[in-house]
Amino acid sequence: MAEKRVVTWAEWTSERGRLGAKALKRKRLRSEYMSLMGRISGLAREERRLIRRIPYADIIERVIIGTRLRTIDSERPRLLTQMRHIRTTELPILEEDIARERREFALKIVPPPPPPPLKLHRIKIRLYTFERLPTPEGSFQTFWDIDAVIDPETGLVDWDWHLTKDEIQICKYHMIGYFKGLAKWRSPEQLGLAYFDEPAGIAYETERAKYKYSKNVPTEFIAKAEALTVGELIIGESSVEPKPNPEPTPENMGVFVERFMIIDADGVIKWDEIRNKWAWHPTRNQVVKVKVELKMKLTPEEEKIRKEMKEKGEIE
Amino acid sequence: MSRLFLEYDTGQNWLLRTKPLWDDLLELVRMEARRLAAMFPLGDIAIIMRSDNGWHLRFPKAHLTRDEEESVMWASLSHFGHIWFSCLIKDTTLRVSKKPRKNSHEPYLVEILDLGEN
16 A cells, blocks of 8 residues: 655645546536437437428428438437547546546545553542642642553543542542541442441441541541531642553552541641551452453453453443 | 642742633743753653643653652742642642632643753
């Protein structure tokens, strides 16, 4: 296949204009051919009418009819010659010319390169509350590692990717639950019940902690924490470089809690707890779905899961 | 290692005071990006995004240690409060969602600046 060439916009439009002119010429030639054909059939009709009239015509009229018939006979070959030239010479040459130009024209348009494949990364985010002071806003801060896909050229995260969105929701629920002291670290299906149902204290995965703030935390923060809602949390992306995750598994994907902080209006850190603990992992099926979506290589086990999911209609 | 995230916002920084509906002072942000890229190795592209009242400037291909990142931030003209807070929590973040108030939007991409000549 010939190599595609890049042309300027002006060249492209002038080429397209020339092609359009040729197509118009073809249209005119076809129209002319049809017009000649119409004239020939008109002459044939007239000839038939004249011949039918001969038995009823007088001698003078017969002479006139004979003259007209001779004229028709001489005119018909002239028209047929013109038509033959159009049909056998002009139109085929023009058709071939147009087809060639169209082929060249198509070659001049270089299609855009295929988009680079999205790659799975672990990114760090900060969730914080909205307040006017201190600057930047927020006294309740939490830091998390979650899964995301990143554009390799710009490094921009696709925040609308389904798993990222789900994991941010999980982070938000955990943050609210943590600061309210009412969190139950449950599976994602039970996140709706994650708080308000355990007034006794924070229930982590393995331990059962008491609802107790440090002495450094003023009571105003406890009051604020009790009024926290998911809707007032803001998401921030950390400048920490995202880590590629070439071999995703349920163990290395999910929501990782790094740190919880409370900072007062004067910028004094009132609470700083580094947890470094997994809060949630995706299921094996979710990982397979992500790998299929990102066109990653599946292990034999995962291939089996994919077939089962396909039979159930969970993936395409 | 870190990338470099900077915020150019209204507030103390009179030079970059901007109106929410106008893309004014974009040229100053471009100049700032080129200035920083000429002084430090920050990669070949800079991403300029529009936030509510200002600009976000990202250098996605910078590989900086935390100390280097803080040093470059102090050498920049970005928002003082943002730098101070980043140093306080030892992490730099830029907002990616909208704020829970009226007239707030998610920061959106305005320009990918090619810094190849630097």
